[in-house]
Amino acid sequence: MFVILRGTVTFQGKDVHAGTGIVLPEASAKSLVASGLAEFVTADEQNGEVDVSKAAEGTNTQEADAIAKDDALAKLTKALDDQYKRDELATEAKAVGVEFPYNAKKDEIITAVIAQGKEAALLK
Numbered sequence: 001m002f003v004i005l006r007g008t009v010t011f012q013g014k015d016v017h018a019g020t021g022i023v024l025p026e027a028s029a030k031s032l033v034a035s036g037l038a039e040f041v042t043a044d045e046q047n048g049e050v051d052v053s054k055a056a057e058g059t060n061t062q063e064a065d066a067i068a069k070d071d072a073l074a075k076l077t078k079a080l081d082d083q084y085k086r087d088e089l090a091t092e093a094k095a096v097g098v099e100f101p102y103n104a105k106k107d108e109i110i111t112a113v114i115a116q117g118k119e120a121a122l123l124k
Contacts, residue, residue, distance in 0.1 A: 003029045003038035009115040010108065013101055024117075031117030035073045076119055080110045083124065089113075096121040 003024060008017050009032065016022060021041065024032070032038035084092065086106040093100065093113050100112040113119050 002041045003032060004041050005032070005038050007037040009037055010100070010111050011115060013099065028115070028117035031119065032115065035076060035114060037073065037115070073114070076114060077107075077110055079123055080113060080119060081106070084122070089122075092122055093118065 003022060005016060005018050005020050005022060008015055010016070011022065011024075022038075029038065029040070033040055080089065084106075086109070089106060089109050090100075090104070093109055096118045098109070098113050098116050098118050100109050104112070113122060
C-alpha cells in the first residue's frame, strides 16, 4: 500500500523522512497510519492529483490529531519498552521478521517494530 509519511521512520535500516511517499505491506501501512506516522494515499493522489491547498486547512484539527497520535505512539513505545529488555526484544523482533541493524539500541528496535507493523505480534 502507498502511504505518505507524517513523521520520520526507519525502513530497511535507513531513516525515511516526513513527506516521503513509500510502498509498504498492508499490515505495516495500517500500523503506521494507526500510530499517526503516515496517511493512506488514494490512486488519484498517487497520480499527482493531490489538492495541496488541503494541507493548509484545519491546522488546529491537524495539531490536535498530531498530539493524539503522538500520545498513542508514546503509549505503544512505552508498552514495548516496559515489556522487554533489549536482548529479549531483539530476539522476539527478529522472530517475527523485523529488520534492524545488529547493533541497534533498544529504542531503535522499538522504532523498527512499530514502523514495520509488528507491534501487535510482540505485545502480550
